[in-house]
Amino acid sequence: MGEITVIGGGFAGVEAAWAAAQRGVKVTLVEMRPERTTAVHKTGDLAELVCSNSFKSNLLTNASGVLKEEMRLLGSLILPIAARNSVPAGEALAVDREPFARDITTAIEACKLITVERREVTELPADRPLIIATGPLTATDLANDIARLTGTESLSFFDAVAPTVLADSLDMSRVFRASRRGRGNDLVQSGPEDESPGCTTPPQENADYLNCPFEKDEYLAFWQALCEAEKAPVHGEEDNQAKMVFFEMCVPVEELARRGPRTLAFGPMKPIGLEDPRTGRRPYAVVQLRQENREGTLWGLVGFQTRLKWGEQRRVLRMIPGLQNAEFVRYGVIHRNTYINSPKVLLPGCELRKVPGVFMAGQITGVEGYLESAAIGIIAGLNAARMVNGKEAVVPPTNTVLGSLCRYLVDTDPHHFSPMNSNWGIVPELPTTIKDKREKARLKSERALREITEWRTQLQD
Ligand SMILES: Cc1cc2nc3c(=O)[nH]c(=O)nc-3n(C[C@H](O)[C@H](O)[C@H](O)COP(=O)(O)OP(=O)(O)OC[C@H]3O[C@@H](n4cnc5c(N)ncnc54)[C@H](O)[C@@H]3O)c2cc1C
Numbered sequence: 001m002g003e004i005t006v007i008g009g010g011f012a013g014v015e016a017a018w019a020a021a022q023r024g025v026k027v028t029l030v031e032m033r034p035e036r037t038t039a040v041h042k043t044g045d046l047a048e049l050v051c052s053n054s055f056k057s058n059l060l061t062n063a064s065g066v067l068k069e070e071m072r073l074l075g076s077l078i079l080p081i082a083a084r085n086s087v088p089a090g091e092a093l094a095v096d097r098e099p100f101a102r103d104i105t106t107a108i109e110a111c112k113l114i115t116v117e118r119r120e121v122t123e124l125p126a127d128r129p130l131i132i133a134t135g136p137l138t139a140t141d142l143a144n145d146i147a148r149l150t151g152t153e154s155l156s157f158f159d160a161v162a163p164t165v166l167a168d169s170l171d172m173s174r175v176f177r178a179s180r181r182g183r184g185n186d187l188v189q190s191g192p193e194d195e196s197p198g199c200t201t202p203p204q205e206n207a208d209y210l211n212c213p214f215e216k217d218e219y220l221a222f223w224q225a226l227c228e229a230e231k232a233p234v235h236g237e238e239d240n241q242a243k244m245v246f247f248e249m250c251v252p253v254e255e256l257a258r259r260g261p262r263t264l265a266f267g268p269m270k271p272i273g274l275e276d277p278r279t280g281r282r283p284y285a286v287v288q289l290r291q292e293n294r295e296g297t298l299w300g301l302v303g304f305q306t307r308l309k310w311g312e313q314r315r316v317l318r319m320i321p322g323l324q325n326a327e328f329v330r331y332g333v334i335h336r337n338t339y340i341n342s343p344k345v346l347l348p349g350c351e352l353r354k355v356p357g358v359f360m361a362g363q364i365t366g367v368e369g370y371l372e373s374a375a376i377g378i379i380a381g382l383n384a385a386r387m388v389n390g391k392e393a394v395v396p397p398t399n400t401v402l403g404s405l406c407r408y409l410v411d412t413d414p415h416h417f418s419p420m421n422s423n424w425g426i427v428p429e430l431p432t433t434i435k436d437k438r439e440k441a442r443l444k445s446e447r448a449l450r451e452i453t454e455w456r457t458q459l460q461d
Pocket of ligand 1: 368
């Protein structure tokens with residue numbers, strides 16, 4: 001009988017090992033802790049929560065709540081154990097972290113088909129199927145070896161992400177569609193020499209960007225708020241790493257703002273080559289939004305990588321004209337994060353395109369969060385087990401939250417790929433337009449749960 005090797009005993013690794021073992025396949029799960037630890041883990045337990053103790057909403061009108069239900073239907077290990085160790089958290093599922101991780105460890109160690117080895121993997125073994133689930137803080141030697149498989153250009157070590165908003169939360173009476181005339185877009189962090197005063201342009205056909213235009217007083221109030229907003233706290237080591245990112249990749253928007261009142265207007269908020277069709281003038285400054293998924297439901301703020309606290313991001317960025325009611329599906333971050341460019345290198349069933357039998361799982365695929373990582377672990381474990389059993393790889397239907405996450409990983413433009421969590425914006429729209437947001441979420445949720453239930457029946461594992 002074939003066996004599977006899983007490297008990494010975090011959220012994805014334990015779910016992958018469990019999913020395979022539930023299908024009768026033997027698994028060796030290799031975890032480096034406690035022999036070697038990461039900058040944020042504190043114990044040798046499997047599936048340790050490194051920060052918040054929340055798995056987010058339980059509500060079935062929330063994409064995260066639906067993802068949980070889909071995972072339960074697919075035999076998740078962590079969710080029943082989370083329920084046993086839950087602590088009061090309103091509509092969210094939060095856990096008492098230590099007993100939770102201990103119970104996960106006990107369940108994995110007690111499973112007859114799973115052997116746990118405690119050692120650091122420094123080179124990828126030749127074992128197939130192999131599941132790599134080493135997470136955002138993958139140890140360096142192994143990360144370098146993974147880069148050998150994916151190509152160094154397809155493996156990132158840092159994440160510098162701008163916030164993403166839902167299209168239907170934008171005020172389109174303020175926002176206009178246009179691309180910069182005669183210039184590339186994304187003119188971020190260029191200097192005053194790029195300014196060419198007096199340039200006004202009519203909106204273009206094929207205009208790919210949404211533009212939020214500022215009057216001078218709006219811009220100055222926004223700049224002031226950005227300068228005064230509170231940054232998220234960081235650990236010493238992370239701070240040094242973040243400084244490297246600023247140097248190598250991009251400066252956070254709040255740092256740019258602190259350099260002076262005009263820096264943003266000459267940089268990421270440069271209005272050059274744009275004319276507001278409502279005024280017929282070039283705005284004083286502009287925030288551009290770039291489409292992030294094929295359906296056009298998600299839009300990212302161009303050049304707005306930030307380390308502000310999430311509440312502060314919501315407060316300050318809602319001062320942008322047109323974003324006053326914006327719903328943020330993800331906030332900006334700049335942190336250490338090892339992840340592959342999945343749209344370039346991954347097949348929908350989590351197997352590397354060019355390396356048959358090697359599966360990627362968890363945050364290293366470009367999903368974000370405990371829950372999402374665990375969910376991708378289930379798919380990798382399921383498909384590795386199917387390979388052992390001579391079956392084709394499968395992916396949940398696109399209308400499910402898990403299926404949408406899988407599709408986001410392989411279907412996004414690889415040039416603008418950035419990690420994603422579960423949200424309704426990645427789930428395809430309903431066939432008819434529903435204005436009421438709660439009703440829309442309810443219908444999407446019903447559809448997702450119906451389709452995952454049917455899919456599970458068809459799996460016949
Ligand atoms: C500072 C920080 C704060 C975060 N806060 C939150 C939060 O509040 N909420 C949230 O939902 N998510 C948060 N995340 C993200 C969350 O930690 C991840 O989404 C989740 O843990 C990813 O699961 P994973 O299984 O992919 O990786 P992990 O859970 O990190 O598991 C990977 C495992 O692989 C092991 N490993 C690594 N390299 C090797 C190797 N070479 N050999 C053997 N084993 C190895 C590690 O020890 C680890 O146990 C945070 C992440 C960080 C770094």
